Ligand SMILES: *[C@@H]1O[C@H](CO)[C@@H](O)[C@H](O)[C@H]1NC(C)=O
Ligand SMILES: *[C@@H]1O[C@H](CO)[C@@H](O)[C@H](O)[C@H]1NC(C)=O
Ligand SMILES: *[C@@H]1O[C@H](CO)[C@@H](O)[C@H](O)[C@H]1NC(C)=O
């Protein structure tokens with residue numbers, strides 16, 4: 001954050017009250033830790049993450065997830081981590097909830113607490129590429145966080161380190177009519193901390209890469225036949241396709257805006273937009289730098305994207 005360029009008027013202090021139930025909390029924590037130890041004895045697992053209830057319902061309705069009969073779940077920090085198998089592979093599954101805060105919190109917790117080989121995150125996303133359409137599946141190779149902004153008045157000077165710039169006045173209708181007081185936006189890189197880097201030193205990161213090994217596995221799925229119809233009366237006009245290796249964007253923005261969709265495609269070359277892929281930034285507490293999450297998105301998310 002270019003702090004010197006801002007006019008800091010407020011100091012925001014967030015205080016958290018510590019509840020007076022410390023002893024009950026610590027009893028629960030010990031119970032949870034014992035359960036986690038128990039679960040990890042049966043690991044390693046593949047981590048599975050969805051975002052919203054609709055995605056979870058579809059996943060459960062597919063019948064592919066068979067819950068562990070003896071130890072079906074643990075509730076941690078308000079989320080339910082479920083254990084079971086999918087086609088004979090041991091999995092731990094969680095629904096994280098919408099937005100980047102939820103995605104990162106749930107993924108970091110999964111990565112830190114459970115014996116995980118890798119994470120598959122699947123759900124719906126918005127389409128920003130005209131060659132893709134509703135029902136297509138994308139498995140991106142790189143993901144950019146496009147919601148980390150510095151936002152200036154029309155006269156403000158953007159930081160030269162910004163990776164892209166959005167001039168809001170460029171979108172005036174009719175074109176060039178007067179000053180647009182919304183000014184302009186600079187896209188900043190992520191401050192990325194990782195187990196592979198030096199402790200307490202952030203790297204600047206725009207593109208989070210998906211593990212090459214997992215992408216190679218995913219590329220075997222290309223060409224697979226996807227369903228075209230929900231039922232006898234509801235069909236897509238074309239058979240959907242699965243594409244591996246495009247770029248994706250993520251931010252806390254639900255996008256239903258054709259102009260911004262085109263901006264993202266032109267500036268970042270991204271083919272999808274979602275609100276939870278920030279969890280790809282979570283790296284394992286492990287020496288294996290290849291362990292990272294991968295995301296499957298089915299397009300589009302509700303009416304996201306035009
Ligand atoms: C848009 O999607 C198509 C696949 O449908 C892909 O071939 C093309 O490379 C994508 N464009 C960009 C800029 O990624
Ligand atoms: C931008 O600069 C001009 C010329 O100095 C000034 O008249 C105008 O009020 C400024 N606009 C904003 C939004 O600060
Ligand atoms: C700018 O917009 C105003 C208000 O809509 C309109 O009256 C004016 O004719 C426009 N000027 C130009 C140059 O388009």
Ligand SMILES: *[C@@H]1O[C@H](CO)[C@@H](O)[C@H](O)[C@H]1NC(C)=O
Nearest residue numbers: 142203205206207208209210
């Ligand atoms: C991600 O992959 C690209 C291209 O394969 C590479 O140039 C870049 O250095 C990688 N980034 C990181 C952070 O590993």
Ligand SMILES: *[C@@H]1O[C@H](CO)[C@@H](O)[C@H](O)[C@H]1NC(C)=O
Nearest residue numbers: 229230231232233234235236
């Ligand atoms: C097909 O599915 C849609 C959406 O779920 C539903 O509204 C419609 O009634 C279904 N039609 C038939 C014939 O089952």
